[in-house]
Amino acid sequence: MNIVIIKYNAGNIQSVQYALERIGASAIVTDDPEAIASADKVIFPGVGEASTAMEYLRARQLDRLISGLQQPVLGICLGMQLMCAYSEENNTSCMGIFDETVRLFQPQPGGGEKVPQIGWNTIFNLKTKLFDAVTENSFCYFVHGYYASLGEHTIATTDYVLPYSSALHKQNFYGTQFHPEKSAGVGEQILKNFLEKI
Amino acid sequence: MLAKRIIPCLDIRDGRTVKGVNFENIRDAGDPVELGVLYAQQGADELVFLDITATNEKRKTLSNLVNRIAHGINIPFTVGGGISSVEDVKILLENGADKISVNTAAFKNPELIRLLAREFGSQCVVLAIDTRQEADGQWYVYLNGGRVKTETLCVDWARQAVDLGAGELLLTSMNHDGTKQGFALDITHALATALPVPIIASGGGGTVSHFADVLTAGGADAALAASIFHFKEITIAEVKNYLHQQAIPVRL
Numbered sequence: 001m002n003i004v005i006i007k008y009n010a011g012n013i014q015s016v017q018y019a020l021e022r023i024g025a026s027a028i029v030t031d032d033p034e035a036i037a038s039a040d041k042v043i044f045p046g047v048g049e050a051s052t053a054m055e056y057l058r059a060r061q062l063d064r065l066i067s068g069l070q071q072p073v074l075g076i077c078l079g080m081q082l083m084c085a086y087s088e089e090n091n092t093s094c095m096g097i098f099d100e101t102v103r104l105f106q107p108q109p110g111g112g113e114k115v116p117q118i119g120w121n122t123i124f125n126l127k128t129k130l131f132d133a134v135t136e137n138s139f140c141y142f143v144h145g146y147y148a149s150l151g152e153h154t155i156a157t158t159d160y161v162l163p164y165s166s167a168l169h170k171q172n173f174y175g176t177q178f179h180p181e182k183s184a185g186v187g188e189q190i191l192k193n194f195l196e197k198i
Numbered sequence: 199m200l201a202k203r204i205i206p207c208l209d210i211r212d213g214r215t216v217k218g219v220n221f222e223n224i225r226d227a228g229d230p231v232e233l234g235v236l237y238a239q240q241g242a243d244e245l246v247f248l249d250i251t252a253t254n255e256k257r258k259t260l261s262n263l264v265n266r267i268a269h270g271i272n273i274p275f276t277v278g279g280g281i282s283s284v285e286d287v288k289i290l291l292e293n294g295a296d297k298i299s300v301n302t303a304a305f306k307n308p309e310l311i312r313l314l315a316r317e318f319g320s321q322c323v324v325l326a327i328d329t330r331q332e333a334d335g336q337w338y339v340y341l342n343g344g345r346v347k348t349e350t351l352c353v354d355w356a357r358q359a360v361d362l363g364a365g366e367l368l369l370t371s372m373n374h375d376g377t378k379q380g381f382a383l384d385i386t387h388a389l390a391t392a393l394p395v396p397i398i399a400s401g402g403g404g405t406v407s408h409f410a411d412v413l414t415a416g417g418a419d420a421a422l423a424a425s426i427f428h429f430k431e432i433t434i435a436e437v438k439n440y441l442h443q444q445a446i447p448v449r450l
Contacts, residue, residue, distance in 0.1 A: 011318055014294050018269045048319055107394040113200070114396045114419065116321050118366060120201040120243055120449040139201060139449040141274055143296075143321045160200060182274045182296065184238065 010046030080175030249279030268294020315363025378404025390417030
């Protein structure tokens with residue numbers, strides 16, 4: 001299987017490649033449009049800031065390329081947020097694959113929820129084969145200050161300040177707000193599902 | 199619900215894990231990657247690797263080590279120790295570190311925090327603070343591994359650092375470190391309620407109830423310990439099972 005991880009100006013790209021190696025899969029990291037278009041599976045990861053990332057993608061027309069892909073695509077963290085319609089992070093217009101809006105968590109004063117959310121939280125109301133053999137309320141690793149609201153594309157929910165979309169799905173596009181590549185055995189199962197079941 | 203985190207800390211010298219008590223009787227404790235994998239299997243939520251290598255020359259081995267760790271472990275990890283520039287951080291992140299921690303260099307040049315947050319995002323910038331409560335009752339910032347006292351109050355520096363873009367604070371009480379008499383609940387609570395970022399409490403964990411105390415009364419988001427895990431006085435599973443019994447949310 002030909003797996004491509006999209007390279008762009010965001011962090012944490014290598015970690016996904018290493019996680020795939022641990023489950024016995026190999027992937028190439030590239031920004032070459034032909035390699036991306038011809039891949040069997042495409043992973044769009046990233047940690048960083050939305051407007052800088054979108055500018056970079058637009059300058060190289062990678063945003064149009066990604067939106068037009070027909071094969072299974074998995075966006076992770078910032079990657080998933082960039083696949084949404086709009087992000088409050090520096091008022092960024094994103095790719096619009098998912099209709100959801102990405103909003104900033106409001107910190108809760110006096111020792112309540114902190115922003116960004118950093119750490120392990122549960123995922124529930126799991127839908128689609130992406131979560132085959134993953135039990136409800138499994139813990140996954142999150143690092144983010146912005147969240148996608150619940151909507152028609154929600155396939156996993158997490159509660160932090162409020163219930164929000166921890167995973168999205170529409171047609172061939174999937175996205176997770178958490179990091180499967182850092183979510184121990186649960187994350188490895190989700191990556192395997194993306195490679196084998198979708 | 200977001201789980202409270204238990205974080206083992208590994209001291210690294212010249213690419214190897216070392217164990218010692220208060221920087222004395224330091225001896226080799228094996229390959230950091232193997233130990234990291236073992237901790238991850240035992241339920242560690244995150245790992246901190248603290249490089250105590252003395253010379254810059256030998257620091258080159260650190261980036262190779264970070265790359266091996268990133269290949270080997272399936273949970274997040276932070277790398278700290280002697281980091282003083284954007285370039286230092288770039289190399290560590292490119293090799294797979296999830297976060298980096300800065301301490302003395304950030305205090306001497308607070309602009310570093312702003313540069314790192316802008317370049318890599320606040321989520322990967324952990325500010326480590328070593329603090330000691332003096333006879334006047336105030337908590338002061340110490341530098342250079344606790345050897346140099348400053349006149350700056352811990353809360354003031356923490357607030358400034360968060361304003362500059364630090365995404366998380368790793369707070370070590372020098373009064374409690376190594377004592378196994380419990381974490382510093384008051385200063386941890388002061389930071390946890392005053393600041394909008396997660397607090398990792400460090401120093402003093404000796405029993406399972408100490409961990410429960412700092413995660414409830416202390417208001418910490420995570421608790422870090424080194425020697426009690428290395429010397430197998432308490433296992434990570436024992437800590438987490440106890441926290442679970444106390445209805446504190448943990449990942450089991």
